[in-house]
Structure formats: C-alpha cells, structure tokens
Amino acid sequence: MAVIRWLLLVCLLVASSAASAAIEIQHFDDPALDGRYRALTERLRCPKCQNESIGASNSPISADMRARVAERLRAGDSDAEIEQAMISRFGDYVLYDPRLDARTWLLWGLPFALVVVGGGVIAAFVIRRRRLRHADLDAEERRRLQALMARHTDDAAKETS
Structure with missing residues (x-):
C-alpha cells in the first residue's frame, strides 16, 4: 500500500513539473518591463488556441509570440508598436478587443x-x-x-x- 502511494506521489510530482515547465517565463530586470510583458501577453490571443492568451497557452506559436514580445520590449518598442507587429503578422484575431475600423x-x-x-x-x-x-x-x-x-x-x- 505504501508503494502505491509513493508511486502516485512521484507521478503527481512529475506531471506538475512537466505542466509548469511547458510555459517559459521571460525575466526582466526592470519591473516596469516585466509588468508590460505580462499585460501584453494577457492582451494578445493565441492564434491556435481557442480564446486563450499567449501568456496562458502552451502551444509553440504562443511561445514564439511571447519571445517576440520580450525581444521587442528589450529593443524599446512601445506597447502599440508591439501590438501592431503582432497584428501585421497574425491578423486582428490576436487582439481580444478588436479595433474599430472599416473591417470591424x-x-x-x-x-x-x-x-x-x-x-x-x-x-x-x-x-x-x-x-x-x-x-x-x-x-x-x-x-x-x-x-x-x-x-x-x-x-x-x-x-x-
């Protein structure tokens, strides 16, 4: 009985560590950049997942988008420039709140x-x-x-x- 409990505990620990390791987190020395990164990754939608932000998604496309957001933040781009770059690459679908323009x-x-x-x-x-x-x-x-x-x-x- 103790062996089964021990095995279940090991399986649970492996599963939880694998789930938490799936989403990499970008680290910033500046807390303001870190806050902007978190806000942007929550405002941008994963093109592959249904109604999931890129900050919460495990998909490879979301990982790529998170890396691009971090790269552009480090380069000094504004939030609007980063959102526009994501829109030009993935379309208006990446915004949870689409802009009001001729198409929307x-x-x-x-x-x-x-x-x-x-x-x-x-x-x-x-x-x-x-x-x-x-x-x-x-x-x-x-x-x-x-x-x-x-x-x-x-x-x-x-x-x-």
Missing part, C-alpha cells in the same frame, strides 16, 4: 443594430395586437357571429335534453 464596424455595430431591430419588431407586434384587439366588427361580421353563437347554443341545448 460590423462586429461592433451589429449588437446595437440587432437590439434596435428587435425592439422595432416587438413594438410593431404589440401595436398590431392592440389594433386587432380593439377592432370593431362590421355589420356582416356581427350577423355571422350571432348566427354561429345561436347555432352553438341550440346544439348545446339539444345535447343536454
């Missing part, structure tokens, strides 16, 4: 447009229902309705007798 206006505007259109459809439906509910019957419709009601009343009286 639909992405930003569509939710608002859908709310306006949905509100219009609901308003039209409510107005139509109110009009139908309060519509008066003309003389011919009233006569037909009375005939149907009289026939139904006669049929019900015959069934009960």
Whole structure:
C-alpha cells in the first residue's frame, strides 16, 4: 500500500513539473518591463488556441509570440508598436478587443443594430395586437357571429335534453 502511494506521489510530482515547465517565463530586470510583458501577453490571443492568451497557452506559436514580445520590449518598442507587429503578422484575431475600423464596424455595430431591430419588431407586434384587439366588427361580421353563437347554443341545448 505504501508503494502505491509513493508511486502516485512521484507521478503527481512529475506531471506538475512537466505542466509548469511547458510555459517559459521571460525575466526582466526592470519591473516596469516585466509588468508590460505580462499585460501584453494577457492582451494578445493565441492564434491556435481557442480564446486563450499567449501568456496562458502552451502551444509553440504562443511561445514564439511571447519571445517576440520580450525581444521587442528589450529593443524599446512601445506597447502599440508591439501590438501592431503582432497584428501585421497574425491578423486582428490576436487582439481580444478588436479595433474599430472599416473591417470591424460590423462586429461592433451589429449588437446595437440587432437590439434596435428587435425592439422595432416587438413594438410593431404589440401595436398590431392592440389594433386587432380593439377592432370593431362590421355589420356582416356581427350577423355571422350571432348566427354561429345561436347555432352553438341550440346544439348545446339539444345535447343536454
């Protein structure tokens, strides 16, 4: 029993060290650069992974992107220059918050447009229902309705007798 526990402990330690070793961390002497690096790696999305930042991803492309971010930070590039370099290489998908430009206006505007259109459809439906509910019957419709009601009343009286 002790051997099985010891084996499980060894397996757990190996698995945890392998998982933590998968993501390399860039080291900076300047805490400001380190903070910018962490912020950038959390703001940039991995092109291979689904909705995972390059800071949290184990994929090789994320490792390459993290190395490029660190290299450009050490070279003195601004955050905007680094983001632009990543966008030019991987496309707008690498940004969690895409910029508002000619290609992304639909992405930003569509939710608002859908709310306006949905509100219009609901308003039209409510107005139509109110009009139908309060519509008066003309003389011919009233006569037909009375005939149907009289026939139904006669049929019900015959069934009960």
